[in-house]
Amino acid sequence: MDPLDRQIINTLQGDFPVCARPFAAVAERLDTTEEMVIAHIAALLQAGVLSRFGPMYDAERMGGAFTLAALSVPEDEFDHVAAIVNGLPQVAHNYRREHPLNLWFVLAAETPDAIERTLADIERRTGLPIYNLPKLDEFYIGLRFEI
Amino acid sequence: MKTPLDNIDRQIVLATQGGLPLVAQPYHTIAAQIGRDPEEVMARLRRLLAQGVIRRIGVVPNHYALGFTANGMTVWDVDDARIAEIGPRVGALESVSHCYHRPRHPPHWPYNLFAMVHGRSREEVENKTAQIARLIGNASHGHQILYSTRILKKTGLRFGASPENTQRVESSTQS
Numbered sequence: 001m002d003p004l005d006r007q008i009i010n011t012l013q014g015d016f017p018v019c020a021r022p023f024a025a026v027a028e029r030l031d032t033t034e035e036m037v038i039a040h041i042a043a044l045l046q047a048g049v050l051s052r053f054g055p056m057y058d059a060e061r062m063g064g065a066f067t068l069a070a071l072s073v074p075e076d077e078f079d080h081v082a083a084i085v086n087g088l089p090q091v092a093h094n095y096r097r098e099h100p101l102n103l104w105f106v107l108a109a110e111t112p113d114a115i116e117r118t119l120a121d122i123e124r125r126t127g128l129p130i131y132n133l134p135k136l137d138e139f140y141i142g143l144r145f146e147i
Numbered sequence: 148m149k150t151p152l153d154n155i156d157r158q159i160v161l162a163t164q165g166g167l168p169l170v171a172q173p174y175h176t177i178a179a180q181i182g183r184d185p186e187e188v189m190a191r192l193r194r195l196l197a198q199g200v201i202r203r204i205g206v207v208p209n210h211y212a213l214g215f216t217a218n219g220m221t222v223w224d225v226d227d228a229r230i231a232e233i234g235p236r237v238g239a240l241e242s243v244s245h246c247y248h249r250p251r252h253p254p255h256w257p258y259n260l261f262a263m264v265h266g267r268s269r270e271e272v273e274n275k276t277a278q279i280a281r282l283i284g285n286a287s288h289g290h291q292i293l294y295s296t297r298i299l300k301k302t303g304l305r306f307g308a309s310p311e312n313t314q315r316v317e318s319s320t321q322s
Contacts, residue, residue, distance in 0.1 A: 009213070014203035018192050020185070021171055034171060041206065042169050051209040054167040055192070055201045057160060061150045062200060068249065086300045096297035097220065101256070104220070104293075105300070131256060137231075137248035140238025 001049070004032060004040050009049070012041075065112045067134040069119060070101040071126065078102070081126050090118045101131060150198050155183060159191055167204075215265040219272040219292040221279060222258035224251075229286040230260060236282060237262050242275035257289065269294065 007030050017025045024034040044050040060066055073081045078096075085091055085105055094105040109115045123130050152160070158181040167173040174192070178185040195201045210218075225233055230248055237260065238246035245263040262279060266272040276292055 008206060009208055012205045013208070014205045016167075016204040016206075018174065018189050018196070018204065020175070020189075022173065023171060038169050038171070044206070045166075045169075047212075048209055049212045050206045052166050052207045053169075053205070054165070055163050055195075055204045056207065057164060058200055058202050061198070062152060062160070063149055082299050091300055092302055094298075094300040095295045096299055097293040097295050099291070099293045101293075103299075104295075131252050133249040133252075133261075135247045135249060137234060139234040139246040139248070140243065 004030065004036060005044060005049075008037070008040055008044065059108065063110070065109050065115045067107050067115055067119075067132055069105055069107060069122075069133060070131040071103040071122075071128050072101050073103050073126075073128065081128070084125050085122060088118060088122070090114070150200050152200070155181070155187075156191060156195065156200075158183075159188060159195075163192075210265055214267045217266045217269045217272045218295045219264045219266070219269075219276065220295070221262045221264055221276050221290060221292050223260040223262070223279075223283060223290045224257040224288040225260045225283060226286045226288075227259070233283055233286055234260060237279055240275075240279065240282065242266075242278065258291070260287075264292075 011030070012026065016022060019025055021034065023037045027034045027037045030037065041050070041053055045053060071081065071085075082094065082096070082103060085094055085103065088107075090107045090109045092106045092108045094103070096102060097104050107115055107118055109118060119130050119132055159177065162177050162180050168176045170176055172185075174189050175185045178188040181188075192201065192204075196204070223237075234246060234248055237243055240262075242264055243262045244265060245261070247261045248259060249261055251257050251259045264272050264275045264279075266275060272292060272294075276290070280287065280290065
């Protein structure tokens with residue numbers, strides 16, 4: 001990774017300009033050329049250092065309902081239960097975590113009712129009590145990785 | 148909080164949620180794709196940013212590729228009366244990527260504040276967690292770090308054209 005790559009990662013996680021020639025505007029800030037900025041972002045995406053480039057939308061502002069839920073899954077049933085949860089289209093993310101509550105997943109559906117039905121469905125199919133932890137308030141969302 | 152989007156907004160979302168084109172005039176390319184004027188597309192993007200429908204525009208690093216392999220969900224049992232004051236201060240910390248108030252489930256789950264912390268090692272996550280603990284002080288009655296050990300599914304949220312699929316938008320994710 002060269003100095004321009006680092007500058008791109010450290011200064012361009014937000015504030016990408018909305019104007020006719022945004023890469024030229026960034027190039028001026030970073031003391032380089034429009035072509036270099038485009039080429040470096042393309043290479044970082046290609047290498048998987050960046051997972052995406054563009055607008056980050058807040059899904060909840062656009063409609064739909066969301067929640068975070070957790071299960072405490074016995075070790076010998078873990079793969080089976082994880083497969084049940086993963087198989088539901090409403091499950092957007094699912095993580096294993098080191099804790100008695102060892103399965104954590106985000107549900108996204110069109111309506112709060114659909115979230116409730118999905119939670120009930122998971123309880124019925126796994127026989128495990130579900131911890132429903134919907135967001136009550138959001139204090140900050142932003143990934144600011146400095147390298 | 149919902150923000151009603153009109154049809155043109157939706158077309159812009161669909162055209163940009165996968166990323167912006169890497170060309171000198173990316174907004175002109177998007178405008179041509181959906182058959183609108185570039186100035187209108189840019190004005191709408193600025194409005195969506197101001198409304199918070201777009202959180203930000205920029206690069207999204209893959210934190211694993213950058214070496215941030217330790218991902219801890221720190222959870223805190225904070226006095227209810229103080230969470231509105233403390234939450235924004237925790238969220239503002241450089242080391243915290245997401246911060247939420249969520250309901251407790253007593254007796255087994257007393258925690259009501261969630262703060263995601265990423266580090267190059269667990270030691271780094273623990274140091275950052277200690278910093279949060281100092282900030283919260285005696286308003287916290289206990290905390291834990293839940294490390295993720297496996298990503299079992301990560302499809303992201305995408306906004307789709309079909310009725311069954313209308314609220315799926317790439318958004319910041321918890322890991």
